[in-house]
Amino acid sequence: MAVADRIERDVLVAAPPERLWEVLTRPEHIDQWFQGMTTQVDLRPGGAMVLASEEFGKIYAVVEKVEPPRLFSYRWARHPDTPVAEGTATLVEFTLTPEGDGTRVRVVESGFTSTDAVKVDQARHAEANSQGWRIVLDDLRRYGEQHAA
């Protein structure tokens, strides 16, 4: 992994993956867990997704992966009322894994530093990455995880 510019959270749910899949992907459910949002989803790779709220405006997203009942991901714009574009969007990935009688739901949001320029730099300097700042970003991530409860 390059720069640790990601958020990772998970929760164990006492329901089968198929049920979680419905909750994660159907607009009427998303509206409930994504508070204050009215959602539209075209559930296929490349499909458009819009999360609208009176407070924040419209958040545009593009569906990436649809692999029921295991993997659902989308890219969403960092700021309201802006289109999804390289360098202005982060990737959100939901992974569902059966665990005991339930399902582990894991969400990863990543790509905070992936602008076009960054990509070029990362390819060019893949081996020259400064260890020190990777550690700082790791610290940021850990800080985020520890202080988020």
Place this chain on the structure above:
Amino acid sequence: MPPDPVGVGSAGEADRVFVALADPTRRQLLDVLAARGEASATALAVDLPVSRQAVVKHLAVLDRAGLVRGARRGRELRYRVRPERLDATARWLAGLAAEWDARLAAIKRLAEAAEPPRRP
């Protein structure tokens, strides 16, 4: 990645920090600067495999992101690392993580409400 608990301004600031830190040369520059405590662009160029001109440009990006601050020392402009913005970025990320925790908790409630836990 709204909703943003600390305002759009902070999200913009965090964006600038991420963009600034995403460049390997700038991370290296910050490393060197942190180790030196205070240094001019000329002195930093000695420690880095880039020209003084490039160092000046990178310092400008870091300055805009609030990660370094320049101060006059006689005829020289010397730079220092500012840790405050990194702390602020960490808090901003913590806010986003907390939002995901809240959403996951809601997802759990919804899924379990319709699907009572199975017994072995």
